[in-house]
Amino acid sequence: MRATLIYGARDVRVEEVPDPEIRHPTDAVVRVLRSCICGSDLWPYAAKPAAEQGERIGHEFLGVVEDVGAEVSRLKPGDVVVAPFVWADNTCDFCREGLQTSCRHGGFWAADGVDGGQGEAVRVPQAQGTLVKLPVGEDSPLLPSLLTLSDVLPTGHHCAVTAGVGPHTSVTVIGDGAVGLCAVLAARRLGAERVVLMGRHKGRTALGREFGATDLVAERGEEGVERVRELTGGDGTHAVLECVGTKEAIETAFAVARAGGTVSRVGVPQYEEVPMGFAEFLRNLTLTGGVAPARAYIEELLPEVLDGTIDPGRVFDRTIGLEDVPDGYRAMADREALKVLIRP
Amino acid sequence: MRATLIYGARDVRVEEVPDPEIRHPTDAVVRVLRSCICGSDLWPYAAKPAAEQGERIGHEFLGVVEDVGAEVSRLKPGDVVVAPFVWADNTCDFCREGLQTSCRHGGFWAADGVDGGQGEAVRVPQAQGTLVKLPVGEDSPLLPSLLTLSDVLPTGHHCAVTAGVGPHTSVTVIGDGAVGLCAVLAARRLGAERVVLMGRHKGRTALGREFGATDLVAERGEEGVERVRELTGGDGTHAVLECVGTKEAIETAFAVARAGGTVSRVGVPQYEEVPMGFAEFLRNLTLTGGVAPARAYIEELLPEVLDGTIDPGRVFDRTIGLEDVPDGYRAMADREALKVLIRP
Numbered sequence: 075m076r077a078t079l080i081y082g083a084r085d086v087r088v089e090e091v092p093d094p095e096i097r098h099p100t101d102a103v104v105r106v107l108r109s110c111i112c113g114s115d116l117w118p119y120a121a122k123p124a125a126e127q128g129e130r131i132g133h134e135f136l137g138v139v140e141d142v143g144a145e146v147s148r149l150k151p152g153d154v155v156v157a158p159f160v161w162a163d164n165t166c167d168f169c170r171e172g173l174q175t176s177c178r179h180g181g182f183w184a185a186d187g188v189d190g191g192q193g194e195a196v197r198v199p200q201a202q203g204t205l206v207k208l209p210v211g212e213d214s215p216l217l218p219s220l221l222t223l224s225d226v227l228p229t230g231h232h233c234a235v236t237a238g239v240g241p242h243t244s245v246t247v248i249g250d251g252a253v254g255l256c257a258v259l260a261a262r263r264l265g266a267e268r269v270v271l272m273g274r275h276k277g278r279t280a281l282g283r284e285f286g287a288t289d290l291v292a293e294r295g296e297e298g299v300e301r302v303r304e305l306t307g308g309d310g311t312h313a314v315l316e317c318v319g320t321k322e323a324i325e326t327a328f329a330v331a332r333a334g335g336t337v338s339r340v341g342v343p344q345y346e347e348v349p350m351g352f353a354e355f356l357r358n359l360t361l362t363g364g365v366a367p368a369r370a371y372i373e374e375l376l377p378e379v380l381d382g383t384i385d386p387g388r389v390f391d392r393t394i395g396l397e398d399v400p401d402g403y404r405a406m407a408d409r410e411a412l413k414v415l416i417r418p
Numbered sequence: 419m420r421a422t423l424i425y426g427a428r429d430v431r432v433e434e435v436p437d438p439e440i441r442h443p444t445d446a447v448v449r450v451l452r453s454c455i456c457g458s459d460l461w462p463y464a465a466k467p468a469a470e471q472g473e474r475i476g477h478e479f480l481g482v483v484e485d486v487g488a489e490v491s492r493l494k495p496g497d498v499v500v501a502p503f504v505w506a507d508n509t510c511d512f513c514r515e516g517l518q519t520s521c522r523h524g525g526f527w528a529a530d531g532v533d534g535g536q537g538e539a540v541r542v543p544q545a546q547g548t549l550v551k552l553p554v555g556e557d558s559p560l561l562p563s564l565l566t567l568s569d570v571l572p573t574g575h576h577c578a579v580t581a582g583v584g585p586h587t588s589v590t591v592i593g594d595g596a597v598g599l600c601a602v603l604a605a606r607r608l609g610a611e612r613v614v615l616m617g618r619h620k621g622r623t624a625l626g627r628e629f630g631a632t633d634l635v636a637e638r639g640e641e642g643v644e645r646v647r648e649l650t651g652g653d654g655t656h657a658v659l660e661c662v663g664t665k666e667a668i669e670t671a672f673a674v675a676r677a678g679g680t681v682s683r684v685g686v687p688q689y690e691e692v693p694m695g696f697a698e699f700l701r702n703l704t705l706t707g708g709v710a711p712a713r714a715y716i717e718e719l720l721p722e723v724l725d726g727t728i729d730p731g732r733v734f735d736r737t738i739g740l741e742d743v744p745d746g747y748r749a750m751a752d753r754e755a756l757k758v759l760i761r762p
Contacts, residue, residue: 354708
């Protein structure tokens with residue numbers, strides 16, 4: 075089959091790789107209907123050292139079950155399923171606590187001999203715990219929105235949930251990428267009445283408005299902080315959803331947080347240390363969030379995707395075939411596309 | 419009257435200062451019955467640059483109301499009262515949320531023309547919001563335990579509460595100072611069954627045991643981390659209560675936290691940045707805590723001090739008069755005394 079490999083910065087190729095097959099009784103093989111490129115894929119795309127051997131990439135997909143191992147009893151060939159971006163048994167103590175990203179028998183796609191999501195098919199370890207069956211057909215128009223259940227929607231949701239967003243919480247979302255926009259959507263869904271979106275790409279912030287942002291701040295750095303403070307009577311907001319991952323973003327996050335407030339981060343940190351010294355201590359600021367246990371949230375979010383209450387698939391503004399994945403990376407890296415959908 | 423001033427590192431003096439008097443209608447004047455020296459006072463005692471003019475110091479006291487301003491209706495001369503370590507109106511929006519340390523009309527003792535607690539008397543701003551009446555006489559044997567309501571007990575409690583400690587939470591407490599020991603007591607009071615205390619001063623950890631610590635770890639750094647991991651099946655604990663404030667302590671805190679766990683800090687940070695990079699992101703670790711809004715917790719903790727359910731006054735292992743305060747600082751800095759009680 076064909077799948078995507080990354081060889082280094084700005085060097086992504088689609089190549090022939092071995093067809094996936096059942097190796098363990100807990101495996102399934104899934105033919106991919108839709109995959110996509112993630113903002114976090116752009117970090118290695120920007121900076122990965124060149125290598126002779128490419129590495130598989132991609133961690134968001136939905137598809138059709140083609141084969142199952144002997145211990146997979148609740149799935150069968152033909153089922154349409156979505157995979158969260160971390161695979162997990164969904165039965166260990168961490169999984170039962172809703173932290174499937176720390177599953178004792180789980181792991182990441184495209185690592186340690188596991189397939190990546192940007193290909194024609196995937197061997198899914200711990201399939202019964204990992205995959206969630208979708209009550210739709212292979213040609214459902216809902217596939218793009220359902221695919222967001224793999225990562226961006228639950229990641230935005232995790233950010234809002236861990237920040238304690240609710241009806242009485244004012245919110246700032248930092249970042250107008252697909253996760254930031256999903257965080258806006260999630261914050262509104264959890265009842266927030268005031269959601270300030272910090273972002274400077276007009277097409278994206280316009281979608282943020284439609285997802286429920288009440289205020290837009292295009293300025294960055296000190297100026298952006300001033301603007302959010304002006305909008306909130308000088309105080310900042312109770313919750314700050316940091317959906318970028320840079321040091322500048324996390325610094326801005328603390329600066330726009332209200333005393334006693336919470337910064338939640340879901341942007342993959344491009345830093346080792348966080349500016350939380352005496353000033354943040356005096357203001358009782360909390361930093362939470364982390365890699366989102368998407369699996370924990372899919373059942374909760376799925377019904378609203380199915381009935382159209384939310385339409386997170388709108389974050390996809392370009393659809394390509396597998397052969398065009400390298401150009402899809404380029405388009406996202408160059409900010410030509412917000413998020414690229416792949417039909418292998 | 420006499421009060422304590424700090425002139426620089428290891429230079430604390432007791433001198434004559436002006437008698438406090440009512441300046442604003444919201445003030446009260448309190449004659450101090452008991453005060454004490456705080457672990458946080460040891461930071462300036464260790465490192466404050468020498469100055470010609472001394473600065474008032476001390477932020478924990480209880481005493482007798484001597485005079486009240488015209489707008490103080492709920493207190494009268496003769497009332498025995500305790501003061502939290504930050505004064506506050508207790509009516510603004512932050513106070514109503516239980517964050518009196520961010521009160522819009524509050525502030526710190528021994529700053530901006532406000533008296534310090536280590537003296538014979540104190541002018542108390544926002545007296546009606548700040549002071550809590552105690553149903554005891556001037557000679558009550560409970561005064562030491564009641565004085566801990568000013569800072570160390572609610573600070574330990576704040577640490578445990580913000581870390582989410584409850585019956586199903588395993589806990590590590592870092593630091594065997596008075597706050598660490600109160601954090602042990604608070605964690606047990608909130609239902610924690612497993613409380614590991616990291617500390618290496620035998621007299622202190624013995625008291626920690628009596629306050630409810632189930633395990634003691636005397637080792638520090640990597641070795642201490644290994645020991646806590648051994649005690650917890652390799653996982654670390656759900657909650658980590660960081661009661662020291664050094665960079666080493668906060669590093670240890672993250673290393674002994676279980677995935678999905680929370681580090682709460684109440685030790686005044688002696689660092690500007692916190693090690694929360696990619697590894698901590700992957701483990702979904704939270705950092706919370708901060709300067710404790712003691713005022714928010716006094717009514718909750720007071721009944722158990724009064725009926726003897728808890729006996730936090732045991733953290734005081736030396737009692738001195740006001741004239742001996744300089745030697746009290748020395749004794750605490752040299753680890754001769756755990757916490758020094760002052761009878762002015």
